[in-house]
Every structure is written in structure tokens, then in C-alpha cells.
Amino acid sequence: MDALQFEIARFLAGKAMQKRRTTYQQVGEAVGWNHPTGRGLGPHLEVILHYLSDRGLPPLTTILVKKMRRHPAEDAMAYIRGALGNIDIEAAQQEVFSFDWSTIHELAPIRDALPGGRSVWLTSFWGFDPASWGCIGFADEWRRKAYVSKSQPGGLVAIYVTKNKGPENMRGKVVGVLEVSHELGHAKEFIAGDRWREKELDPARKGKWPYAVKATRAWRIVPEDWRPVEELFPLAYDGSNPELIGANGVPVSPDEAENLFELDVYEVPVYGSANAVDSTIQTLESALAPSRAVRPASRPYWVGETDGPKHLYMLRLKGDIAAYLGRTAEDMEDKHIIKVGFSKSPLARRDQIQSAYPKGAFEWEVFKPDPQPENAPYANAEVAIAGEDAMKRRLVDQGAEVLGGEFFLAEDWLIYNTWIAGKVAAENAQASDDA
Structure with missing residues (x-):
């Protein structure tokens, strides 16, 4: 196994010693993987599984599951069955939990890197x-x-x-x-x-x-x-x-x-x-978890959240925006103050931005996506950046008023066109990323 695979295995062993299952996102964040939901981890997990099997050790990867699940997903089970046959997954997990992983030097977890011990x-x-x-x-x-x-x-x-x-x-x-x-x-x-x-x-x-x-x-x-x-x-x-x-x-x-x-x-x-x-x-x-070294990003940006699947979003300021900007109601007819961006959680970004404003008559709402899909549609920040950049370009090119940063004043028709432009750009970037 290579250094990354040993790092993944040690993380799983730490979970096993706590008798806890873990998710792809937790593994991804722990080892600095570019796709915390597990995209691309499969080949590494298969190597780990065969390494353990060859040494007669319990199958650590059986405790890696999707959020709020007890057993691996069916696609992961295909890897597991390929290496171990048609096993009883619950029994395999209990074997992993009962084994003393501290006795295997190269897999012994680093205890101070684990968030255990907290009631x-x-x-x-x-x-x-x-x-x-x-x-x-x-x-x-x-x-x-x-x-x-x-x-x-x-x-x-x-x-x-x-x-x-x-x-x-x-x-x-x-x-x-x-x-x-x-x-x-x-x-x-x-x-x-x-x-x-x-x-x-x-x-x-x-x-x-x-x-x-x-x-x-x-x-x-x-x-x-x-x-x-x-x-x-x-x-x-x-x-x-x-x-x-x-x-x-x-x-x-x-x-x-x-x-x-x-x-x-x-x-x-x-x-x-x-x-x-x-x-x-x-x-x-x-x-x-304590701070850890992570692999450097491939592009010079920081988005205030771990990488992985993203939503594009468009926030809209609710309230009397004419009064907010000190203009007449006629000037503001069919116009809205919006913010565009991307995040793992549009609702959380709305709350973070709202927290910087005093409580009053003005509130931010998630205008797009509506309704918000359960799962983020774009694979990573790089894909979402293509969508955000397209939205900003469309707003500027079509005459929206720039209010600073990612905030704009725009008419209804342009807001809808901007959203479509962002989605198309992100979808094209994702198609290129998958190719």
C-alpha cells in the first residue's frame, strides 16, 4: 500500500477502536481528499481490502458507509464481495470492532488525531x-x-x-x-x-x-x-x-x-x-479534530468550506430596497439586490451572511435553487466556480449594477437569465471533469 492508503487505513482503524462506523466524507476530510463524498476513493479502498485479506486481518472497509447508514452501499459491497465472497456484513463489522488494531504497528491509529473521548x-x-x-x-x-x-x-x-x-x-x-x-x-x-x-x-x-x-x-x-x-x-x-x-x-x-x-x-x-x-x-x-496538513489545492482559492459537492446559489434581499439604497420606488421597480455564489449549504451561507446584519426589516432569502435539491449537483468547487464566474459575467455584461463583491442590483429578466447561464456553465464544466 502507498502512504495515502495507509493513512486511510489508520483512520478506519481509529474508528474501529472507538466501535464507530464512518462516512466517505469523514475519511475525505481526514486525509485531505479532493472529493470528501468518496469520489475516486474506490481503487484505494480495494487495495486496502486486499492487503487486509492477505494478512488475515478483519475487513476494515466494511465500516465505511454513507451518512446515516449502518452498512456499505451496494456499489461498495461489490468490491467487498469480490475480495471476500458473500460475507455477513454485520458479523464482519463486529469482527472489525472487536479486533485490537493497536497491535498492528503500521495500522495503529494516532490517538491524538481522533476526536474521541468527548461525552x-x-x-x-x-x-x-x-x-x-x-x-x-x-x-x-x-x-x-x-x-x-x-x-x-x-x-x-x-x-x-x-x-x-x-x-x-x-x-x-x-x-x-x-x-x-x-x-x-x-x-x-x-x-x-x-x-x-x-x-x-x-x-x-x-x-x-x-x-x-x-x-x-x-x-x-x-x-x-x-x-x-x-x-x-x-x-x-x-x-x-x-x-x-x-x-x-x-x-x-x-x-x-x-x-x-x-x-x-x-x-x-x-x-x-x-x-x-x-x-x-x-x-x-x-x-x-486537531489541525492537520492537507494536500494543497490545485487552484489558488479558498471557499470557507471543505471541497466536495457544491450548489450554486442566488440570495435575494427581502425588504424595501429603495429605502435601503436611498433611491425612489420607481427606480427600483422590478429590480432586486442579489448575491451569487456556491456552497455546500446555501441555507448556511444565507445564515452566515445574515448574521452580519442587525435584526430588522431586511432579510436574505435563498432565491435559487428553488426547490433546493437534496444532493448538491456539482462535484467540487472547481466545477461550481465555473458556474459562479458565468453568473458574474452575465450580470456585468448585461448591465447589472455592481454593489460590491458578489452583490448586484438587477432586473427580474436578467436574474433568471443569469441563473440559467450559471447552471449551463457548471454542467459543462462537470461534463469536462467527468470526461
Whole structure:
């Protein structure tokens, strides 16, 4: 095997020692692969599988699965059956989990490169806004003591929004993750003054949850990956009741924590913390891992997220844009302020951009794609860049007003033509990439 194949195998062995399955995206991000969803990894995985078989070792690649799945996809199973015959995949995975991979020198995982050792808990909030609410809170001191005694500093707390409170599109869904210290204090110390006043003026929340534990980091799950809490954590959620989960928090088993580590997230600020924030869109597992050297990109750009499948997007500013630009309503008739770009998650990019604006009458919406496809249609950033560049060219060539960066003022007809131009350019780039 070559150096890359050994790196992949060691990563898989690390997962096996944690008794956790892993995804193509997690492998791709861990080894700096250009296509985190696994495009092009097949030949390397086949070499690894034969290497293990020749040495009489358990088939590590059987624990490599698609997101939210227990077993490899059928195309991967064809490789596995070709090397091992018609095996019982569940039994093969358990053999991988039970083997002590630390005894195989060249495959022994590097422990400090793994995000293991963190406990995961589940609780509920009425929303998720760590930039102004930097803690978890308890109604009683004994509840806080119980959490601290059973958790570790730096542990993770998954947050779902209660089903009868909070933004409607978030209710019942796991939307964020907090890294929580064991620094204790009154909740007022860890909540922004305006939010604290808002809470205390609300009769339903006044005086609640004063016994706080400070959060140190936070990640927002991209909206495309929001999952109902009972789907993401069936045992943790169904094994308790919502009131107890919200009041005390409940631990999440390692098996269910796997589901959380697979989700795409981006880091957001925490109130009272001066730590630098990495807004890269990546899996939670990659966000938690120590920094590592990665293979240099083939083109000089940085997109603020790991490479892999992308959407083109077009955001539109909602509100009275005539007032926003200081112009007359007649001047703005049939015109819109838009932003064009590409991302793993158009909804997350919308939220990141919106977070830079004060709350008010102006909000960004994802105008295109509509509806957004479940899977990103373009294989990588290079393909998506061709689409973004085509959109910018069309806007400039057809007389859209440049408002700075990727923001434009354009008429309806030009906006639709621009979107078509971007899609065509990206599709042609992808066809060339596949050829």
C-alpha cells in the first residue's frame, strides 16, 4: 500500500477502536481528499481490502458507509464481495470492532488525531443563539451538580429546539452543538444583557435556569442536515421524556453520537468567549479534530468550506430596497439586490451572511435553487466556480449594477437569465471533469 492508503487505513482503524462506523466524507476530510463524498476513493479502498485479506486481518472497509447508514452501499459491497465472497456484513463489522488494531504497528491509529473521548449530551432550548446565550442552564443547583459530576470539561451538548417553543422551522430538530466547560456561575454572567432583560420580562421565562455552566465553543448545524431529535437520537430521546431532557440533559450513547459527528456544521461565536471562530463548513468530526496538513489545492482559492459537492446559489434581499439604497420606488421597480455564489449549504451561507446584519426589516432569502435539491449537483468547487464566474459575467455584461463583491442590483429578466447561464456553465464544466 502507498502512504495515502495507509493513512486511510489508520483512520478506519481509529474508528474501529472507538466501535464507530464512518462516512466517505469523514475519511475525505481526514486525509485531505479532493472529493470528501468518496469520489475516486474506490481503487484505494480495494487495495486496502486486499492487503487486509492477505494478512488475515478483519475487513476494515466494511465500516465505511454513507451518512446515516449502518452498512456499505451496494456499489461498495461489490468490491467487498469480490475480495471476500458473500460475507455477513454485520458479523464482519463486529469482527472489525472487536479486533485490537493497536497491535498492528503500521495500522495503529494516532490517538491524538481522533476526536474521541468527548461525552455527548442532549438537551433542549427554545432556540439556538450562542452569540448571545453562552451557557446551558438548570433550574436547581442539584441538577447542575448532577450534570457536572457525570460529564467532563469540553464535553459536547447537542441542542434540539423544543416542539412547542422557538422558531417553527426548528421545532423538534437538532440544530446546534455546544462545547461546555465546567465553569459555573449565574446565567446572567453568560448571557448578553439585552437577551437577559428580554428573558426576565417574559413571564414564561422569568427566573428560570439561573444555575449555569459556561459554553466555550459552538457549532450551528447546516439547515440541510437538521434532523428530528427522535430520528437522530432515538434511544436518548425515547428513553426519557422531553421535560426531563430539557431540565437535566441526558447522555447520548457512542453509537448515537456517531450520527452527530457525521453532520455538516460551521462554528459560530459564543457570548463571553474571545476564541477565534472557524466558519468553515465541514463535518462536526472534522471541526473537532486537531489541525492537520492537507494536500494543497490545485487552484489558488479558498471557499470557507471543505471541497466536495457544491450548489450554486442566488440570495435575494427581502425588504424595501429603495429605502435601503436611498433611491425612489420607481427606480427600483422590478429590480432586486442579489448575491451569487456556491456552497455546500446555501441555507448556511444565507445564515452566515445574515448574521452580519442587525435584526430588522431586511432579510436574505435563498432565491435559487428553488426547490433546493437534496444532493448538491456539482462535484467540487472547481466545477461550481465555473458556474459562479458565468453568473458574474452575465450580470456585468448585461448591465447589472455592481454593489460590491458578489452583490448586484438587477432586473427580474436578467436574474433568471443569469441563473440559467450559471447552471449551463457548471454542467459543462462537470461534463469536462467527468470526461
